[in-house]
Amino acid sequence: MARSICSSKNWIGDPLTDSIYDTLRSAVKAEEPVALASIVSGPAATADLLGAKLLVRPDGSTMGTLGNDDLDRVVIRDSIGELAAGTSGVRHYGTDGEARQDSLHIFIESYAPPPQMLIFGAVDFTAALCRVAKVLGYRVTVCDARPVFATKQRFPHADEVVVDWPNRLLEKVGPDLGARDAICVLTHDPKFDIPAVISALETDAGYLGAMGSRRTTNDRNERLRREGVTEAELERIMAPIGLDLGGRTPEETAISICAEIIAQRAGRLAPSLRDADGDIHR
Amino acid sequence: MREILTDLDRWRAQGKRVAVARVVDVEGSGPRLPGAAMAVNEDGDVAGSVSGGCVEGAVVVEALQCLEDRSRKMVTFGYSDDEAFAVGLTCGGTIHLFLEELDW
Numbered sequence: 473m474a475r476s477i478c479s480s481k482n483w484i485g486d487p488l489t490d491s492i493y494d495t496l497r498s499a500v501k502a503e504e505p506v507a508l509a510s511i512v513s514g515p516a517a518t519a520d521l522l523g524a525k526l527l528v529r530p531d532g533s534t535m536g537t538l539g540n541d542d543l544d545r546v547v548i549r550d551s552i553g554e555l556a557a558g559t560s561g562v563r564h565y566g567t568d569g570e571a572r573q574d575s576l577h578i579f580i581e582s583y584a585p586p587p588q589m590l591i592f593g594a595v596d597f598t599a600a601l602c603r604v605a606k607v608l609g610y611r612v613t614v615c616d617a618r619p620v621f622a623t624k625q626r627f628p629h630a631d632e633v634v635v636d637w638p639n640r641l642l643e644k645v646g647p648d649l650g651a652r653d654a655i656c657v658l659t660h661d662p663k664f665d666i667p668a669v670i671s672a673l674e675t676d677a678g679y680l681g682a683m684g685s686r687r688t689t690n691d692r693n694e695r696l697r698r699e700g701v702t703e704a705e706l707e708r709i710m711a712p713i714g715l716d717l718g719g720r721t722p723e724e725t726a727i728s729i730c731a732e733i734i735a736q737r738a739g740r741l742a743p744s745l746r747d748a749d750g751d752i753h754r
Numbered sequence: 755m756r757e758i759l760t761d762l763d764r765w766r767a768q769g770k771r772v773a774v775a776r777v778v779d780v781e782g783s784g785p786r787l788p789g790a791a792m793a794v795n796e797d798g799d800v801a802g803s804v805s806g807g808c809v810e811g812a813v814v815v816e817a818l819q820c821l822e823d824r825s826r827k828m829v830t831f832g833y834s835d836d837e838a839f840a841v842g843l844t845c846g847g848t849i850h851l852f853l854e855e856l857d858w
Contacts, residue, residue: 492858497763500756512778512852513828523826523854560788562779562850579778579852581789583756753783753847 492525492536496583503585503611505530507551509578511538516567516575530555538578543569551580558584558652586611587652590645590677591630592638592668593659594621597683600722601656602629604730610654615641617664638668646675654679654733656713660688666695673705679733681713688712715742755791761801762793762856770795772856773817777804781832782847793856796821804851805831816853826854 490498492508499506509526511517526544527535528551538544546569554560560581566573589605591598594616605612606629615634616622622635634641638657649655655672659665660683669692672680684692689711696706714728715735735742745752755762755774765772777790785806792802792810794817803810809831816829832848 493856496755497759500759510852519826523858525858562788579776579788581755581776751783753785 490535492527495535496527499529500583505555505585506583507555508581508583509538509547509551510581512562512577512579514564514575514577517577521576526551528552528555538576540568543567543576545569546571547578547580551582554580555582555584558582584652587654588613588645588649589654589656590615590641590649592616592655592657593661593664593683594618594623594626594633595658597658597722597725599627599629600726601658601729602627604723604726605654608730608734613641613645616659638664639671642668642671642675646671649675649677651676651678652737653677655681656729657682658713660684662692662695665692666699669696669709670699670701673701673708679710679736680708681710681729681732683713684711686712710736755789755793755802758791758793758802765793765795765799766856770797771821772796773820773853774856775804775813775817775829775851775853777849778828778852779850780847781849784847784849786849792817794818794821805849809849813851813853816851820853821855824855826852828852 496506496508507528509528511521511524521539524538525536526538526547528548530552532548532552534548538547543565546565550563562577562579564574565576565578567575586609589610589612591601591612591614594614598614602612602614612630613632613634614622614627614630615636615638617637619635622633624633627633655677657665657668659668665682669682682692693706710732714725715732717724717728719725719728731742762772772793772795775792777786777788779788786804790804792800792804792813794800794814798814798818800814804813829851830848
């Protein structure tokens with residue numbers, strides 16, 4: 473196997489003391505995005521090359537090598553792409569990184585930071601949703617403008633509790649949200665709901681849900697229309713929030729919300745497996 | 755490998771040799787996505803998983819073999835195999851694993 477020789481001016485870790493594994497481990501624990509490319513097979517994967525590794529950060533800085541600079545250059549580019557999409561998989565290359573060749577099979581593994589969930593409203597349902605979201609691997613932020621309710625003591629499972637207006641928090645963090653992230657508006661109070669939903673619609677968050685009865689939802693939609701929200705934008709809001717599981721408690725509601733997030737990401741209608749057809753893993 | 759880092763840290767601190775099996779490709783129906791990983795130390799202790807429990811036993815054998823002959827290799831499990839590995843996935847898919855010693 474090619475040892476972790478630095479082929480680049482750009483070091484991620486300390487070349488004298490850190491191995492590729494140590495550097496990968498530190499980045500993952502610090503929730504910093506990093507991709508690990510490894511030669512795993514292929515006709516040109518000699519015993520020397522098999523297992524060769526290149527660690528890549530989004531800015532293109534690297535550690536290690538796959539054996540030559542041309543190959544490294546192509547794989548750095550592809551690793552940055554996989555990292556941005558949060559996906560992992562095997563790609564095939566020529567020995568110098570040529571596309572559409574099959575000499576080397578390289579596994580590019582993305583260690584993307586956890587997806588984010590922003591929960592607006594410090595209510596009972598929020599605490600339960602924090603717990604379930606943490607089980608699913610989200611980085612959870614709870615935000616409420618009322619300092620009496622928005623406390624770390626009430627939401628010990630949240631990664632962050634912010635006392636502020638939802639629209640002000642979204643001005644700061646909204647631009648960073650993407651398809652993997654979720655915004656849940658649980659306040660069901662128009663005073664907080666309306667600015668929160670309007671700001672949330674300006675983000676690229678993959679999921680936007682708002683809690684409330686059907687009457688609350690209709691009332692909110694009317695208010696949003698008056699604020700200039702379009703029908704297409706209203707379509708994006710999952711309200712009333714959650715799947716129709718029939719649960720009542722905060723915990724059951726949290727499960728129904730998270731189940732809806734999973735189903736929406738996968739583009740499913742979420743019937744029971746028994747009542748659907750086809751492969752379980754598609 | 756995210757979910758097995760704590761175990762890897764502990765074993766490395768104890769000076770144990772460790773082999774890691776990573777899912778690199780899944781065809782058809784498979785329970786775990788590429789990146790799922792399982793580690794086996796020289797004593798045969800296991801962390802993580804690469805399937806729904808269908809092939810983990812066979813992976814332990816392969817991983818210990820990796821440590822013994824210091825090899826790196828791809829291993830495939832699934833119904834499409836010939837008799838090379840008599841272990842299948844109950845879900846009917848095929849998974850490709852890369853096995854190697856954690857010496858990098």
